[in-house]
Amino acid sequence: MKQDEYLDKLPENLRLIIQLTDYRTAMILIKHYGGSDYSFPPLKSISESHELAELLGFNNLKKLCQFWNGDIVYIPKSDRYLGILRDKRIEQDLAELGASSDIQRQLAKKYNVTTRWIRSVRKNQVSKTPAVSKYDRQLDMFAC
Structure with missing residues (x-):
């Protein structure tokens, strides 16, 4: 994904989510988990029936879990x-x-x-x- 000038206006975690997946995924995460910490599960413990897999799609969840393998990540909240x-x-x-x-x-x-x-x-x-x-x-x- 190419780096656009608007990405500089976003918090680092949000930029990473967009770079790893896409804009739609970032919007969904902000809408559902914005303003709170989210613990992405380890890659080996996710399945297609995971709650986030249904929201984001399994491939997007896999990319995020691979990057943040069990880490707690702050999802920013802002309109x-x-x-x-x-x-x-x-x-x-x-x-x-x-x-x-x-x-x-x-x-x-x-x-x-x-x-x-x-x-x-x-x-x-x-x-x-x-x-x-x-x-x-x-x-x-x-x-x-």
Whole structure:
């Protein structure tokens, strides 16, 4: 996973969770265990019926347990972090699904935000890509 500028705004444990798994997993952990310590079980003691395996998926749980093998980890609690992660996930969905008005309505419903917010996230996403100047497309008149 590539390192983005927004990751610097997140606590270290949250960054590690995102780097080991994905944004969705981090959002679920914050929602269910935010503001408390969680003891990730040792890798050899987990199974597909573990409570976290059902929430996160067995592969994600395996990655986290492999890294924190029985350690107690603080899961931060803050809506600000959830908002950052939610917006990043919206950007991913827009990139994968497109940005039609129908998709924007579906994403607004999925993430419990307004379509105006989805358009705002899309605008920020588009403005991050470097624009090609009209002068970059023109040939140099004086080139040999």
